[in-house]
Amino acid sequence: MAIYLTELDSDNLWFPSPHEALHDPNGLLAYGGDLTHERLLLAYQHGIFPWYSEDDPILWWSPSPRAVFDPKTFKPSKSLKKFQRKHEYQVSINMATETVIEQCASTRSADETWLTNDMQIAYKKLATMGHCHSVEVWQNNKIIGGLYGISIGQVFCGESMFSLKTNASKIALWYFCQHFTAMRGKLIDCQVMNKHLKSLGAMELEREEFIQSLLSLKQEKLVASSYKPQWIKLSSEENP
Structure with a gap:
């Protein structure tokens, strides 16, 4: 089954709404972007966090339940x-x-x-x-x-x-x-x-x-x- 995710642009500081996160895998919201302090703080302020492995792109999550x-x-x-x-x-x-x-x-x-x-x-x-x-x-x-x-x-x-x-x-x-x-x-x-x-x-x-x-x-x-x-x-x- 294909999964369609929002790709984040390093030049554009934003996130999709956490309510757009997938049900399976639970909470996967977007990929890409960067780990600048501005993006990380924006993520946490909206209930989003990064979680990914060394060889993966940056993955952003907002699971439910929390x-x-x-x-x-x-x-x-x-x-x-x-x-x-x-x-x-x-x-x-x-x-x-x-x-x-x-x-x-x-x-x-x-x-x-x-x-x-x-x-x-x-x-x-x-x-x-x-x-x-x-x-x-x-x-x-x-x-x-x-x-x-x-x-x-x-x-x-x-x-x-x-x-x-x-x-x-x-x-x-x-x-x-x-x-x-x-x-x-x-x-x-x-x-x-x-x-x-x-x-x-x-x-x-x-x-x-x-x-x-x-x-x-x-x-x-x-x-x-x-x-x-x-x-x-x-x-x-x-x-x-």
Whole structure:
């Protein structure tokens, strides 16, 4: 069966409506264009994101349903709380964004890796501009897990996470949800549901509901210090 997609021109900064996305494959909207910061920010502001392999053209997606977290209702499991009390991982914001992006790319197998070199460069550029942010999990002064994503008003568009030690990415999400809620954050976008996200309590929104939430929240502001490099969880002996 033939698939007809909109081809984006690098000289023309626009996207088709997310509601034009295909049902099969779910959410495929367009191809081509580029990964400039202007295009990436325009994409995220409209509920669109890039996802493609090294040898493919750039593919743009807006799936339905959309996996999301409500940060204020995120509740870590009893086993995760017990684990954290025992191991006392430390958690920070924006202290090693480039490292987190690189680890998200390198810790996946060859057939899973979608973070191409060009995409890594693009997200690192967004980080220097204050749009891409990371959460780092530490043990013995080494990064053992984390996540990163794009900030659009009171929405955090999560892109990827990784773990080098047990539960590290779960703990990154747990403490980020607490921090994000305190900073007036309202919604965390996880793109597409999977078993890992579901086990953590992610829910699904139909595209229309997600887009409406995004449109209402993208102009709203977080607390000014939200993404200032900082510790959001220290070990007990280091807490004031």
